[in-house]
Amino acid sequence: MDSSEHGASVTSPGVAIGGTLPPGLTEEEAEEMQVELTKVDDEIQTLRQVLVAKERHAAELKRRLGIGPLSEIKQNINKGWHDVQCSNAYMRTSQTLGDLNRRVTSSNLYLSASATLEDIGRSDAYKRTQETLSQAGQMTSAAFSTMGSAIRNRFGEMRNSPSFKSFEDKLDNVKKAMGRSNGEGDHSSTSNNAPF
Numbered sequence: 001m002d003s004s005e006h007g008a009s010v011t012s013p014g015v016a017i018g019g020t021l022p023p024g025l026t027e028e029e030a031e032e033m034q035v036e037l038t039k040v041d042d043e044i045q046t047l048r049q050v051l052v053a054k055e056r057h058a059a060e061l062k063r064r065l066g067i068g069p070l071s072e073i074k075q076n077i078n079k080g081w082h083d084v085q086c087s088n089a090y091m092r093t094s095q096t097l098g099d100l101n102r103r104v105t106s107s108n109l110y111l112s113a114s115a116t117l118e119d120i121g122r123s124d125a126y127k128r129t130q131e132t133l134s135q136a137g138q139m140t141s142a143a144f145s146t147m148g149s150a151i152r153n154r155f156g157e158m159r160n161s162p163s164f165k166s167f168e169d170k171l172d173n174v175k176k177a178m179g180r181s182n183g184e185g186d187h188s189s190t191s192n193n194a195p196f
Contacts (some may be wrong), residue, residue: 022029062072084090104110120126158164 021027025033060067
């Protein structure tokens with residue numbers, strides 16, 4: 001490979017882009033550096049090719065093992081979360097929150113409030129209120145059930161009333177008249193109880 005393939009910036013050995021050597025550099029040193037640069041560029045190119053081949057091989061192994069992109073993301077998240085949990089900042093924060101929790105739960109105010117809530121829960125007034133609310137809920141449920149039955153019965157009575165029957169007959173006549181005007185015959189197969 002020649003140096004132009006590696007992006008070398010000299011036009012000929014020993015001559016820099018400006019056509020002159022940098023100050024304090026002999027032509028022999030420049031030529032040595034040019035040769036070394038060419039070798040380094042060749043090594044970089046070789047390493048890139050090796051890296052691409054290794055990445056392809058790793059992708060093929062993952063495919064054969066059934067490790068897909070989602071599995072990799074899951075592994076990365078788990079590893080990241082593990083790293084966070086092992087970090088000093090997380091451990092200090094966890095310890096500080098634990099200390100704060102211990103201080104709050106052992107404080108007189110917390111203990112007093114907790115004891116007060118327990119006392120309220122055991123009091124007769126609380127128990128009577130709870131019982132009353134439970135009974136009110138049961139009575140409300142029964143009332144709604146009774147109301148639903150009454151409404152259902154009322155609709156049944158309405159359907160059997162002479163007014164509804166008259167309305168139903170009128171709608172049936174309109175339906176038959178529209179059927180005749182559309183060229184349909186009088187179909188007597190329709191139910192007499194159906195409203196339409």
